[in-house]
Amino acid sequence: MARQKFIAGNWKMNTTKAVAVELAKGIAKAAPAGVATGIAPPFVYLDAVAQAISGSGVLLGAQDVYFEKSGAFTGEISVDMLKDLGVKFVLAGHSERRHVLMESSELTAKKADAIYAGGLILIHCVGEKLEERDGNQTLEVVQAQLNELTAKMDDPDRLVIAYEPVWAIGTGRTATDAQAQEVHAFIRQAIAKMWNPDFADRVRIQYGGSMKPDNAKGLLGQPDVDGGLIGGAALKADSFLAIVNAGL
Numbered sequence: 001m002a003r004q005k006f007i008a009g010n011w012k013m014n015t016t017k018a019v020a021v022e023l024a025k026g027i028a029k030a031a032p033a034g035v036a037t038g039i040a041p042p043f044v045y046l047d048a049v050a051q052a053i054s055g056s057g058v059l060l061g062a063q064d065v066y067f068e069k070s071g072a073f074t075g076e077i078s079v080d081m082l083k084d085l086g087v088k089f090v091l092a093g094h095s096e097r098r099h100v101l102m103e104s105s106e107l108t109a110k111k112a113d114a115i116y117a118g119g120l121i122l123i124h125c126v127g128e129k130l131e132e133r134d135g136n137q138t139l140e141v142v143q144a145q146l147n148e149l150t151a152k153m154d155d156p157d158r159l160v161i162a163y164e165p166v167w168a169i170g171t172g173r174t175a176t177d178a179q180a181q182e183v184h185a186f187i188r189q190a191i192a193k194m195w196n197p198d199f200a201d202r203v204r205i206q207y208g209g210s211m212k213p214d215n216a217k218g219l220l221g222q223p224d225v226d227g228g229l230i231g232g233a234a235l236k237a238d239s240f241l242a243i244v245n246a247g248l
């Protein structure tokens with residue numbers, strides 16, 4: 001069955017409030033129907049961005065969350081707090097959280113579980129480091145990260161996998177169309193085994209890692225590439241929208 005493409009912008013620790021609002025408005029104004037489009041600003045701008053995109057079809061996302069419901073967790077943000085602001089999707093296991101903030105696989109698994117259980121769209125990020133690719137461990141690493149998904153999931157529209165090879169993030173070095181397709185097909189097979197083939201057929205698998213307007217069409221044209229998770233190119237409305245439009 002045809003899967004609607006899903007292009008999400010991960011703004012990471014960038015923008016100011018004014019820039020965030022302007023960027024969000026520019027995207028909301030021109031995002032085409034026919035491609036699911038989302039933006040994940042820094043936590044502190046979620047409310048302002050929610051207002052800026054209100055009434056458009058653009059989905060509001062968060063870059064992270066804590067898994068507990070509430071309580072003494074200084075500095076953390078819960079799923080319910082995000083829902084309160086209109087957040088529809090949340091990332092878990094982004095490579096920067098795994099490798100820069102040193103979050104464990106156990107913590108990632110708990111976050112993923114909380115996002116899905118809270119009724120939100122989970123974007124579960126997986127991907128190998130350069131030395132793992134060079135050591136032919138890519139599929140093994142990706143499988144181990146998929147194994148973090150232990151919760152019972154029955155809504156394929158709320159599970160998205162983002163394949164983001166660490167060596168391609170922010171480096172300008174993109175996976176080739178064939179490299180992306182190979183891992184995406186593996187991910188879909190793995191999901192079919194973990195759940196069932198019908199479920200796997202409906203789950204969207206995004207590619208992330210230096211996706212730009214000039215390489216988006218090729219990547220998005222692969223049979224198992226159902227969208228993109230965009231970093232640098234999501235910080236300008238025109239480049240982000242060019243990628244979104246490549247998904248039509």
Ligand code: 13P
Pocket residue numbers: 010094164168169170171172208209210211229230231232233
């Ligand atoms: P870049 O598009 O800047 O490589 O970032 C990708 C990414 O990490 C999105 O989550």
